[in-house]
Amino acid sequence: MRIARWEHRGVVHEGLVHDGRVVAFPEGITVASLLASGLDAALALGRRVIASSEGEEPSVETVRLLAPLVPASIRDFVAFEEHVEGVAVSVDGKGGVPEAWYQYPTFYFTNPHSVLGPGDSVTPPQTEALDFELEVAAVIGAAPRGGANLSPAEGAAAIFGYTIMNDWSARDVQSREMQVRLGPAKGKDFGTTLGPWIVTADEFDDLVDEEGFLPLELEALINGELVGHDLFSNMGWPFGELVAYASRNSRVVPGDVLGSGTAGNGGCLGELWGRNGSRTPAPLREGDTVTLRIERIGELSGAVGATVEVPEIPPARARSRARSR
Known part of the structure; x- marks a missing residue:
């Protein structure tokens, strides 16, 4: 459905x-x-x-x-090892996957108020490194115990269905703010595209393997040219375990959206930049169209719109660090 x-x-x-x-x-x-x-x-x-x-x-x-729903919240994981490996090179020139990545699935919260729908244009910040991200997103439905501290099996059962997610990213902005060891924030919260619809979880029952992985084919195209192709089953964890981790000492509720994180093998430009040693293919520019295709879900396209002028924020002031008046 x-x-x-x-x-x-x-x-x-x-x-x-x-x-x-x-x-x-x-x-x-x-x-x-x-x-x-x-x-x-x-x-x-x-x-x-x-x-x-x-x-x-x-x-x-x-x-x-x-967009097929108004999300209650959006968590975005980083569950594809190949993506982490490639992007690490473009960020610090060294590469490699941090040992901590293998211990638990990591995610961040992004902005549910800047969700876009199929065909909408994204309004990026001032950036020289605009990127897309090819992701599958799980949409949460009803869950036991109010969605708190779920087991992996309960996490899988709480998945109502799946949609396509494009986590637009300004890589230069993201890199700057993450030097403060916090984020990502403004490098990503300007736009997340969801759609074209939610396909209910029962539509995938015949494909799920014994560990809970779904071998769906994923593709990313820029202006009609294929730049990325991967399998959804290349995640480090099946989605039920991602939901369970998100619920640990917390809750997942109906309407929550959980992104898989970016697919490997060209699921974003940042990974390709790391592997190629340069910003090749070129960063996205105004007028470019990104199309994401996911087997059994469909196709989701979005265009890059113009950057809007915004008020400047001054740098931090030097302070005396006085402890009293």
Whole structure:
């Protein structure tokens, strides 16, 4: 089942994509309420919605697809070893994967208020190193114990479905701010594209292996040219373990989005820059279009828009460090 949000004739709708058409939910049902109901209840509702559809709903090509949900939060992992290895070279010239990477899956929180939908243009900061990131994102539904301290099996069961995620990144800004040993922050929070819809987890049951990995094929293209190709199963951990780690001493709740982190083998330009020893291919520029394709999920495109002038922030002031007035 494919769950989507779209705009048609100036009105935002939420519902399903079925047989190339968009079918709205009954009044009072939203993507958020469907996620909270859990996957089994959502599938039952979806069957009823499809059975009652009239076959005259708008074609998906005639509507403007939006991000398929308004996330409660976004955590983004770094779960592909090959990505870490390649980007490390471009950051410090040395390369190698830190030993700490192998111990636990690492993530950061990014900005749910700058989420973009299919076809939207990203507005980057001033940067000479604009990049994309090819990721799969898990969308959380209902979970036991309020989503706290889940086991890996419970984490896998809490995954309602999957969507495509592009974590746009200004690598030069990111590199500067991470010298302070905090971040990433402004190097990434200007735009995260999600879509084109959420494909429910049951659609992948026949592919998942005994450890929980999904060997989906992933592709990244810039202006129609293939630059990256990987398998989703090359992550260091299956997604259920990522969800479980996120819930440790915390909670995951319906509507949370968890990114897999960037795929390897050209899942972003930063990795290729590290391997090539130069910024080749060239950083993204205004007018470029990035298209991400993920087997069984679909295709997600976004364009690079113009940078907007912003107020300057002065540097830190020298202070006396006085302890009292």
